[in-house]
Amino acid sequence: MTTPSEGAFTALRTQLQQAAATFADGPEALEGILLGIVDDVDRAVREPLEIFPVCHHSPASAIAMARRLRDKQPKVVYLELCEDLAPLLTELRNCELPVAVQAFASEIDGFPAEWAPLSVVAPITEASAEYQAIAYALETPGVELVLVDRSCDHVFQWDTREPRPAEPADPDAPAAQEETALHGDAVGVEIGDLRPRFAELEEHLLRHGRVRHWSEWWHQYVELPLGDGDHDTYRQVMLLIGSLFRRLAPGDPERVRVDEDRERHMWTRMREHLAATGTDPADCLYVCGAFHAASRVEEFGVGGTTTFEISPPTATKWQYGLIPSSNAAIEAQFGLAAGSVSIAASVWAKNLKRTGVRPYRLAGQAGAKKRAKPGKAVTPAGPAPAGPPPDRLSGFLRRLPVLDPLDEAELLGWSVEIVRAARRNGYLASTADAIAVFETSILLAGMRDRAKPTPYDFQDAAVTCIEKDTVPGRRDVGRLVEIMMGGDRIGRVGYDALPPLARDVYDRLAPLEVNPQQRGVRRALLDIAARPELEQCSDVLWMLRYLMPQGAARPIMGERRLGERSIQESWDLALGTHQRALIELGYEGVSIEQVLEQRLRRTAYGPRATAATVLAAVEDATLYLGSRRLADELGTRALEVLAAERSVDGAPEVLARVRRLLAYYRTSEPVLPAWIESFVKTGYAHYCTLLPTACTDEEASVRQVAAMLGFLFSMESLALSLGCDRTQLELALAQSHPREPSKVALLWAAQLQLGRLSRAELRARCDELLDNPLVVPAYPRYLSGFVHALEPVPGLADFVVEAVSNAFGRLPDPVLLPWLPTLISTLRSGGAELAPLLIREAGRVFPGRLAALDAWVPPWRAEAAAPVRPVRRAGGGGVALLAAHPATCDAVATLLGCDGAWEAAAPRGAELLDRHPDTALALEALLTAR
Structure with a gap:
């Protein structure tokens, strides 16, 4: 085997050693980094299983991938993508790119509960190397596509973040755009996350490259030079960049461990597949990010020495599918500059036209501009050239950058188009602005050592010359340039997928x-x-x-x-x-009815379920599903939750929902469901028990206490018919001793409803409060209690109008004016049903015309000022009338429990009138009116 010193990069090593000795104080540190980079490149290009390094959404990577696939025709393509996503890739035919392959889990087992739901997305665009590999493998007969990266379950297994509760949304934060929110809060995985992890290095590159952000640096110094490069040059340059960023990355041990575990996982899966199928490594292609291609783990290569132990997945049940994606969503999730993916798509289209490369596309791909041609049968790749690959790095690094000549026609078209788009969006742009954008683009490119303005230069020039200081419409000029360059293409998942x-x-x-x-x-x-x-x-x-x-x-x-x-x-x-x-x-069910039923049950049986939320689930089950079975089940659950509650926080909502359900069942069902009868009976006893405590509890608001009394009074007849005892309510009121003025007024209204307090006594108490200068500042709080009392005692509306009118007439301005906002907020927040009662009663009491207001006397004052009329004795007009109408007198006598016949000396009706003079006066007035 050839040693590194004998390889094709010997000359490059010598030059780097000399550079390290010249520019560094000591050659050890810098020499180790530079020579290590060359060793990483040499090791990767010598690997029998060809490694193809890529960068995500890079047109240069996609062009190089399409070329290499047509030249090599591999039989097996190993792809850096979560291995459990493989079955979904065939469904890409039914989609319009960009889309994202998604794994989703709502019910988790083995992870912290705060992480739920779990979601992983892998977005795919047409101008990406992974799509070219997928389309080639799926459209070419005899080719196998194997995904070798960790599973989606392991993505979260290897996640070292601490369990933490979800942070509340910032109400002042701007709303997310629909396009950028397509991925939600899913974890993104992609091939080739190639970006410096050393912040100082990225800052250095941006400053000396005279660019604003990383996407622009990559476009200028990597995309354009590699767009026309041959295969060996492309591979070696990408390996060089990946090794450089890897060796200069900060030493975060946890992140390094995750990166190396992913590489061990991928090489272990590839060796397992080669051993199981007997495939020759020369017939395979390994597509991965350039960062992972320059790996130094022991498992690297088909001849790796060890095998990585892959942990089993958790018991979490994962659901898989395709979701729509967009260029803006990809940029937002992976920290790319706005418009960079759209610009990459336009560069991809230009490269195809310039180079004549025929890309791979899935047959029937929705949204594709050209129909994919059927793949041909795989032919064995030609014999690999003997010896190591030639050194392309030395020439590439020594070569001066090629300055593309200015394409005036293209730049002029851009300038005219952006002015047209700006005028459509409300900008006062003209031909002069188009000329300014044209000249400014050339000026900015010259300042950045570029002869041809890039789309980023043009965007800066357009913002400077057109936008100025205001944005009249919804889109700014930067966004208009992105749309003009290709737009934020939004994908769509087809019906069959x-x-x-x-x-x-x-x-x-x-x-x-x-x-x-x-x-x-x-x-x-x-x-x-x-x-x-x-x-x-x-x-x-x-x-x-x-x-x-x-x-x-x-x-x-x-x-x-x-x-x-x-x-x-x-x-x-x-x-x-x-x-x-x-x-x-x-992912949650096969029909929306099933999903809705599951969610309602999850709400009702959740750890935070309250009686109000469960009753809301009952109402929704009846409203949307029409399911009596589910409503009865959830109603029984509401009864259990109510019996276990020890607070009255949900009393207003419980009252409102029980009233609606009772009204519905009384009109649509022959008999009430058993659960709601039990709920009323249990609720009556429950709120009677909690009433004394709630009246003195500072945490319980007056609205909640009013809702409790509203439940007790409005459900009283039904509760008594079911076996409840009114003594419970009477004892609860007797044991209630509130101190807060609004609750005191509420208790007085309840006593009035029970007959323990007359209206005259209640009016006298209010007058005493107004006459006491020490209590006057707190009087509005009593009025607030009376307003809330309309919930349990709606018949008190006329007295509330009287009390509020007296307050406006007698309270001093320093007391009255601060109370008015409180009254308005009370009616707005909890008085949606109370305000109509007051308005209707006020309309009945007050005069309808302004002219009648001066002579108008409030009815309560007229009643108080009216003289007491003496009771007429026997022989008076009332007795004469009763004698003239004996049937009426007999009916009254029977009603009052007096039996007997008429006597001439002392008529029975006369005796009754003596005992009840008020009744005599009322009867006299009634009969006189007739």
Whole structure:
């Protein structure tokens, strides 16, 4: 075997040794790095199994890959991609690139619960070397594609991050664009993550290269020089870059361990496959990132000395599928400059046209500009040339950079097009701006030692000359340049590649005659009265609205409530834009009904379930699924949760939902379900028990206490019919001793409802509060309690209007004005049902015209000022009237429990009137009116 010193790179080693001795204080450190890089390159090119180093989304890598595949025609292609993603690659034929291969797990076993759900994506674009390898292997008969990288399960097994709770979203953070959010929070894996991990090195390269970011440096100094290079030059330069970045990477032991474990895993899988199939390594091609191609692990090569022990996967159940991707999503996930993937796609198209290379494409690939030609049978590769590969690095490193001549026609076309796009987006651009962009692009390129402006130079010039200091529309000029250079191409997963759930959704929405896969917002009109078959489409849309992100299915007209169905609906649909969310629903079940049922059960039986959330699940099960079985099961669960609760935080929501469910069942069912009867009975006893504590607990708000009393009073008749005892409520109120003014007012209203307090007594207490100067500052808090009391005692609306009116008339401004915002916020937050009661009662009491206001006297004042009328004795008008109407008097006597016949000397009705003078006056007024 040839030693490194005898190889093809002997001359290069000698030159590097001399350079190290000349430019370094001591040749040891620098010489070790430089010679180590050459050794890495020499080792990789000598490997019998050909290593093909690539960089992700690099047009130069894609061109070199297409050339090499046609020249070598390998029988086996080993690809650096998660090995468990292999079955999905054939579905790429049914997709429009870019798309991402995804592994998803919602129920995890073996990982911290805070990490769920787990998601891994591997985006694939047409201008990438991995797509060329995949298309070649799938379209060429007799070729086997083997994925050799760690599985998606091992991606998280080797993740050393500490379990941590999810951070709350920043409310001030700008909303993510739809294109950049296509991957969600998935972990991205890609072939060839080639970027310096040494921050000082990257800063040095950017500064001396006179570029802004890494994508521009790579485009200028690697993409363009390698675009026309031969195979040996390409391989050796990529290996050189990978070795350089690897040797100058900071010594993070954990990251180094993960990188080396991946390399050990890949070489172990390749040797296992070679041993099992007996394939000649010369007929194989190993496609991996340049960073991993320059590996120094002991398992490197087909003759590696050891075998890596691969740990078994966890018990996590993974689901696999394809999701749409976009250039912007790839750039955002992998830290690339905005527009770099779009520019790479345009460079790829130019390279194909310039070089005449025929790329590989999957047959029937959606969105492909050319139809892929059928692959030919594999022919054995020719004999490899004897001896080591020739040294191409020395010539490449000594060669001066070739300055491309200025293409004035291309630059002029760019300048005219960007001005046209800017004017369409609201900029006041003109022909003068096009000329300025043209000249500024040439100036910037000259300042950066380039004869031909790159797309990045042109972008800087356009921003400088057109955008100035304002952005009139939604897009800035930088974004317009990205769109002009190729746009943010967004992929789409075809119907045949979708999971069963997504296909079922599209099939069930077919009667709408709207293409649900088309991106953007589409309006769908449902005239259910004229076409009853559209009711099934309505059911699907309401379930999608519940399950998918906001905006995927948005109702414009129509609503769905318990016991109500719309006869006409209008929807804005954006299912094509949110296709990833629909696909991920397919990982949870085979139909949306199954997924919805699973989520409702997960909510009801989750560790944070409350009675309110479980009742919400009951309502949703009835509303969207119409499942009495599921509703009864979840209702029984709500009963269990309510009995175990020790707080009243969810009382307002519990009250609202129980009222709606009771109203629904009373109108749609012959009898109430057993669970809701038990819920009312248990809730009555439960809230009676918690009421004394809640009245004194500072954590319990007045709205929550009002909701408890609302439950007790509104459900009282049903609870008593089921066997509850009203004594529980009376004892609970007797044991309640609140100190907070609003709760005190709430307790007074409850006593009024039970008959323990009259309105006259309640009015007298309020007057005492207003007469006490020490209590006046706290009086608005009593009023807040009375406002909340409308929940349990809606008949108190007239008294609340009276109390608020007296407050406005008697409270001083320093007390009244600060209270008004509190009153408004109370009605807004918890008074959606209370405000109509007050408004209706105020409209009844107050005069309808402004002119009548001056002479208007409040009815409560008129009642207080009215003289007390004496009771008329026997022989008076009332007795005469009663004598004239004996049937009425008999009815009143029977009602009051007095039996007997009329007597001439002392009529029975007269005796009753003496005992009850108020009744006599009321009867007299009634009969007089008649």
